[in-house]
Amino acid sequence: MSDFKTPMGRVRGRGSAKDGTQTFWHQRLTAIALIPLAATFTGFMIALTGDDYTSAVDTMRSPLVGVAMLMFLLIGFYHMSIGLAHVVEDYVHWELGKIGLIIVIKLGCLGLSLACVLSVIKLSFGSAA
C-alpha cells in the first residue's frame, strides 16, 4: 500500500504538456474569442493606415479602442503561448531543449503582452499629441 492514488489521479496531468486537457480547452476558448477580436483589430489597423502620429495617438485615447486592443492582445498572446508551446512539444524531442524553448515561449509571450498592455494603457491615459 505505497500508492494511494486513484487510477484517474495517476494519469491526470500527464501527456507531454504535463497539464492534461486544460490547455486544450483554453486554446479552443481563446480561439472562439479571437474570431471577433481579430476582425475588430484588422478593421482598426485598416482605419489607421496612412494616419500620422497625431491621429493615431488620438484614436488610441478612445476607451473603446483601448479595451478592444487589450482583449485582443491578452487573449491573443495567451493563445500564442499555448500554440507555440504545442508546436515545440510535438517537434522537439530532446527534453532539455524542449523545456528551455517552452520557458522562452512562456516568458517571451508574458514580456511581449506586458509591453503591449503598458503601451496601450499609456496611450489611453495620455493627452492628445
Place this chain on the structure above:
Amino acid sequence: MAASITHRITGVGLGIGSLLLTCWLLALADGPESYAALQAFLGSWFGRLLLLGFTWSMMYHLCNGIRHLFWDVGYGFEVATANRTAWAAFTGSVLLTIIVWGLAYLCRGDV
C-alpha cells in the same frame, strides 16, 4: 495534411507578427520620433512584405481555425468535406488578404 502544417506555420508566423505589433505599440507610446522611424521601416518594401505575410497568416489561421473548431464538435470529418473546406480556407484567406490590403490602400488615399 497541407492545411494542418500550414496552420502551424502561419501560427508561428503570427508569433513574428506579434513582434511587429509590439514594436508598433511601443513606438506609438514612445513618441513621434520612434513612430516615424517604425513607420519608415514598415513602409519599406521589406516592411510591406512582412505586413503582407502577417495579414495572410492571420487570415489563413482565422479561416482554418474555424475549420478546426467545427472538427472539435464533430463536423466536417469526411474526406471530401475536409478537402473542400481546406480549399475554402485557403481561397478565403487569399480573398480576405486582398480585401484588407485594398481597403488599407483606399484609407491611405494614394491608390
